[in-house]
Amino acid sequence: MRLSPDEMIFWQYGLFKLNGTIVFTWALMFVLAVGSKLITRKLSTGLECSRWQSLLEIVVTGIEKQIEDVGLRHPEKYIGFLGTLFLFVALASLCTIIPGYEPPTGSLSTTAALALCVLVAVPFFGIKEQGLGGYLKSYVEPTVIMLPFNIISELSRTLALAVRLFGNMMSGTMILAILLTITPFIFPIAMSVLGLLTGMVQAYIFSILAAVYIASATRVRKPTPEPDVKR
């Protein structure tokens, strides 16, 4: 009963192990990077554009609108990070259709790495927006007594992000494996459809929560007059 793709070893050389998580992560990175590069080689700004370019435009404008709805003005500053989070987790769970594939997010290492990226990104964007003093002052709001609680909430938010994604992905693959030994044929197909749905929802949740944390860190304390761009 395999608990995670960490236990699928493809190649081993002494201490250096090439396990399923690493190989599938590389495959996903390859598909995303090479696919996007091929599609954006000849971008057209006219009315005629290839269907792949339309697909990418739908994805990018959709994510931009979602980031703006959360409350982050100028979504182009954050779409690189947040869009990559969403696309990686969504593609990782979408590819479970392919036989022999295990989602790398079903291993706690991958989800912990993604959650650590969010943990680093939140102060990074906060300091970029408000300066070091302004960001650090947000930790002692509303009173100085709240300082340890604010720090604990930062760390527990990161832990919750990692465990939530890991638990959802791992439970999906494990339930599928158990069902395949009990009732092959019809019921595992229904469960794998449910697994796809929860995978997409968890990808959306992960990136929206990251956006909400970044928004709360870059929230301007004193309202500055800024021309409101109506979309």
Next chain:
Amino acid sequence: MDSITLIAIASIVTAGLTIALGSIGPALGEGRAVATALSSLAQQPDSATTITRTLFVGLAMIESIAIYCFVVSMILIFANPFWNHIIAQAAGK
């Protein structure tokens, strides 16, 4: 009752109890959340997208409690450190 039997019984019973009790709370919470969201959707259908998005985010946060309980019971069944330790001890003897 030797320690191998005791560890096995404790792990199995705890795994079952963890997931049984741990899914009651989140299920009730999610039911209340969806019910309130539906009634506010009926009152203000114009803000449907905001309400739906907030509902999904809230449901994910509530769901993560049930996921924690599930992870604990999976660890107890499949990656139990006490069981591995006692089995390694018994095999080494």
